[in-house]
Amino acid sequence: MFSKSCEYAIKAMIFVAQKSNADTRVGIKEISKGTDAPEHFMAKIMQDLSRRKLIHSVKGPNGGFYMDASDLKNSIADIVKAIDGDVIYSDCVLGLKVCSEKNPCPVHFEYKEIKKSLIKMIENNTIADFNEKLDTGMYFLKNK
Amino acid sequence: MFSKSCEYAIKAMIFVAQKSNADTRVGIKEISKGTDAPEHFMAKIMQDLSRRKLIHSVKGPNGGFYMDASDLKNSIADIVKAIDGDVIYSDCVLGLKVCSEKNPCPVHFEYKEIKKSLIKMIENNTIADFNEKLDTGMYFLKNK
DNA sequence: TACTCACATGATTTAGAAAACATGATTTAT
């Protein structure tokens, strides 16, 4: 559904939210281990997220990434838009460049409703929400 | 959502359903033009569909592809399973290899419901259904 | 039979995402 980059980005945001606070930062190594993502690739993604102000970073010794209260208010949709753009809002099951009310593919109207709930899901779930969930220890960001 | 191959496969099935009957077959060239897909690539996909008995083919002069009554009863899900396998049934928003009730990613339960309606959609829509739709001229398989 | 048409099969190439690498810049600590 999302690009690999985007999957990693979401996982990283959730992971950092869990592990960081005002003066505890999380480094790339820890993030990539905690989310089961390739280190160098994840580094690049973190820099994207940082450039787009979805997360804070500090250089140097004891540096790393962290999230403040306003970062925690971001939704999954904000991350997806930052990394994958708005394909999720415009994509077509059959791959039509333009698939709309006026120019619908054969499944346009059926998919429309599903897409609506999909968008609702990613827009209504904030990082803070996941933070609480993960605290229960009943959810996972990686398999092994 | 689906692979490019799968998108083309669905379009091709719908297209052939429209254009063919017992003694009118549709050739690769016509199919690829009618669905805006690369000819050689589409040829390969048609052969997959043919091998998996989702469509009939005839070699030689006046040969081509066609669908009989039972072919028309196939659902979109049948095509998806033939081309992409059952990833749609097991995929995870965050890319976990195993994402289940026992080992859920943070969005597993929210996505579960959406996935259910997605599957329902592709299982309940048969090629024959589209055939009728397309007759109205209000749906499209390509843009230009 | 021989020729042609059109699908079938397998090998090859291309393009773009995913991943890795090399180097630069900034901060902290001594």
Added chain:
DNA sequence: ATAAATCATGTTTTCTAAATCATGTGAGTA
């Protein structure tokens, strides 16, 4: 001020889906 830690940036490599190419096979027709 120097060195080490850590994020930032740009380039290169790898991998796989997507697309193409070359050749084979069966069916129809004269």
